[in-house]
Amino acid sequence: MLSPFFADPKTLAMGAATGLVFGFLLQKGGVTRYNVIVNQFRFKDFTVLKTMLTAIVVGSIGIYAMLQMGLIKGLSVKPAELAMNAGGGLIFGVGMVLLGYCPGTALAAIGQGSRDAIVGVLGALIGAAVYAEAYPAIARSIEPIAKYGKITFPEVMGVSPWVVIGGLAAIAVVVFVLVGKREGKAALAA
């Protein structure tokens, strides 16, 4: 049963190297802190948004450039099952604020000494098991709603990915400028 349990050593080494860098970056970025994450949702700290938007824009430029140059075989897009994506997202948001971490940052928070994150990860394992038990019912009821397959915005809009990436980058810059102004005002008021 369940064998083999371990993937091959090279795959594991690659995953571990990725996790080391990812965990290091998350902790240095401060997004492994409960206060930082919760205060993003209260619009009092914009670290999470700045980090994610920057990662998305930088990431998208490289991934689509490599795709066009044939350096990577393809994308790894998750299927649009919009009732599942939206419903899951709504549930996820409640959990994220209650716990104060997301799955990845909870693991990283354990590394910096946050004991509540250990409890959160234990709860997360229970949540995963509960979902697995609930899946057959969900697969019958919610999963079939608004299924569109592995679609991306450039495909749906019928434009070059660079148009979407350009738009995204412009939005990110506007958000960063607005957030910067707000932070400046808050700093003056303090």
Place this chain on the structure above:
Amino acid sequence: MANALKSPRWSPYVVGIGIGVLSWATFYFMGKALGTSTSFVGAAEAGLCTIASEHVEQNAYFLKEYGSKAADGAKAFKPIFDWQMALDVALVIGAMLAAWLGGSLKGESVPSLWRERFGPSVAKRYAAAFVGGAILLFGARMAGGCTSGHGISGGLQLAVSSWVFFGAMFASGVGTALLLFGRGGRGEVSNA
């Protein structure tokens, strides 16, 4: 460089660029997209396997994520301790290293913002963390990913599913934070 490693906090833009470049590397060298939450299913089911292995092997969701076919067409499983599980374990170590170098490695049970609002009770904080964690993973698996797999990896691939997740997650988080913390003026915008 040594100074940067010892700094407790890096600019979110620097960290964002770092994560973006890291995603290039996972795609180019490994053919993988950053993600963390599928392995929670693997870990939970591996635990369950010790008491009810047949139940796990027949679970439809477990088969969806970890099922595969053997060469002779028989039912088989992908390894549970895979690329992402190694990533998840290493996340703890990478963050520990960063915190240790930056002098911010510190045991903490109740974060200060929680303490201000809900008091110093460790039991209360742990109860919320446990329930929150369970809700979090249930939602992640229903959505098909979390802040890493959908938020970052799906977002940068311009996937429709991921941006729908991102919007729903953010709206629900804002609503939940409003319910839990009110509009309160404590902790004004911090310029970190």
